[in-house]
Amino acid sequence: MAQINPYIHFNGNAEEAFQFYKSVFGGEFVMVMRFKDIAFEGNITKESESNKIMHIALPIGKKDILMGSDTPEALGVHNLKETRSKISISAESKEEADHLFNGLSADGQVEMPISDSPWGSYFGMFRDKYGIEWMVDYDPKYKGSI
Numbered sequence: 001m002a003q004i005n006p007y008i009h010f011n012g013n014a015e016e017a018f019q020f021y022k023s024v025f026g027g028e029f030v031m032v033m034r035f036k037d038i039a040f041e042g043n044i045t046k047e048s049e050s051n052k053i054m055h056i057a058l059p060i061g062k063k064d065i066l067m068g069s070d071t072p073e074a075l076g077v078h079n080l081k082e083t084r085s086k087i088s089i090s091a092e093s094k095e096e097a098d099h100l101f102n103g104l105s106a107d108g109q110v111e112m113p114i115s116d117s118p119w120g121s122y123f124g125m126f127r128d129k130y131g132i133e134w135m136v137d138y139d140p141k142y143k144g145s146i
Contacts, residue, residue, distance in 0.1 A: 006087045008068040008132055011078050014053035017130040021066060022058055024103035030065070031057040035072070044074040060089075078131075084135040086125065091141065094122050097138040104128050104136075 010017055033068060036050035052070040060066050071078060091097035101114040103128040114124025114136060119141035
């Protein structure tokens with residue numbers, strides 16, 4: 001079966017953001033590659049960007065991987081308030097949902113506090129301090145997986 005893994009881009013602070021995500025989710029990076037680690041003809045990155053993240057990957061849970069990179073200046077700047085898709089996390093318990101919601105939303109903007117929802121799950125939404133939008137859900141009917 002196919003697997004979907006979120007890939008998110010940053011304006012030069014991917015490493016900082018992923019260290020933060022690692023502090024909440026735990027685990028170890030399976031890949032950290034900087035622009036300087038790979039040289040190729042036509043590379044659009046400037047020397048000043050050589051230490052920025054070209055690719056980073058953090059396993060989440062048993063099957064998922066959160067991946068990301070910095071966007072080279074030549075490709076433009078991301079508007080942090082643009083309409084984006086949200087990353088949805090299905091927690092295995094209410095306690096895990098609280099831990100993830102509270103950890104990831106720290107210094108961010110809560111859109112919907114985590115609580116029992118009208119549709120029967122324990123749910124909350126927020127934009128983290130890096131502008132990434134998240135939804136955290138625990139539904140005992142699905143035991144953490146949909």
